[in-house]
Amino acid sequence: MKLISxxxxxxxxxxxxxxxxxFKEQDADIFCIQETKLQSGQIELELEGYHQYxxxxxxKGYSGTAVFTKQEPLTVTYGVGESESEDEGRILTLxxxxxxLVNVYAPNAQRDLARLPVRLDWERRMKDYLRQLKSSKSVILCGDLNVAHQDIDIRNFKSNVGNSGFTVEERGEFTALLDEGFIDSFRHLNPVVEGAYTWWSYMRDVRARNIGWRIDYFLISDCLLPSLKAADIHAEVLGSDHCPIVLEMDFA
Structure with missing residues (x-):
């Protein structure tokens, strides 16, 4: 099974x-997107063979998530019950x-960290939600989690310590999530690979010089590790300030 975020x-x-x-070239079984920045009726996608959620x-013009899947899901859940995340369209569970499958666009703490308390509260609610899901079935969590977890996940880590997306608090919440029994699929398969980023500033030449951050992830329940086949970053794909990431699982 091939999944893309x-x-x-x-x-x-x-x-x-x-x-x-x-999208057509990759022919993924499940394709997740974040930051759609649109409302119902503002786009019509002809995706033959896919169910759209x-x-x-x-x-308007803010946040939003979507999932396109060849297999019809058993259930679909929007948000986790907290009004703010539902209002912002940040969570979609199939x-x-x-x-x-939990598709997520995590809140940004903002440059001045004004939204860090909101972000940390959201993290804790998400952790409770994922714990609840994981108690009954394995979980694949994907999306823009808006945090670079380790020093290796950001080009200039020393100068970014304490900045939004690289605060001690945000990184600690990510570690706590992994401690709940999740595996960072890409880092598990590529523990020492440097220069593997998924987001670059739009500032001049930044992407060409690969001055980036890895803030997009596929996390899997640890019990799914035997099914993990590949985790890749398609950094060459343009069209956004982020690039697609790919997860391949074998459930045979």
Whole structure:
């Protein structure tokens, strides 16, 4: 089974930059996107063979998640019950026979860390939610988690310590999530690979020089480790300030 996750930073703009070409070329079983930045009726995607599920933010041109899947899910859940995350369209959960898929666009703490308390509260609610899901079935969590976990996951880690996405608090919450029985699929398979990033600033030449952060993830329940086959980063794919990430699982 092939799964892809991509923060498209505005789906309509990404479509103009080749999203559908990449989508068709990859032929993924499940394709998750974050930061769709649109409301119902603002785009019509012809994705033959796929079921489409959307979680829109109430605020126009903001946030939002979607999942396109060949296999129809058993259930679909929007948010986890807290009104703010539901209003912002940040969480979309699909239940399949083998696992729960949770597609996430985590809140940004903002440059001045003004939203760090909101972010940390969201983290704790997510952890409780994932713990609840994991008690009944394996979980695959994917999306833009807006945190670089380790020094190796960011190009200039020393100068970014304490900045949004690289605070002690956010990194600690990520560690706590892994301690709940989750595995960072890419880092598990590539423990010492440097320069593997998924987001780059739009500032001049930053992406060309690979000055980036790895903030997009596929986390899997530890019990799914025997089924993990591959985890890749398609850094060459443009269309957004993020690039797609890929997970391959074998449930045979």
């Amino acid at each position: 991509w923060n498209v930073n505005g789906l309509r703009a990404c479509v103009r930059k080749g999203f559908l070409d990449y 959307w979680n829109y933010a109430l605020k 239940e399949f026979p083998e696992f729960y």
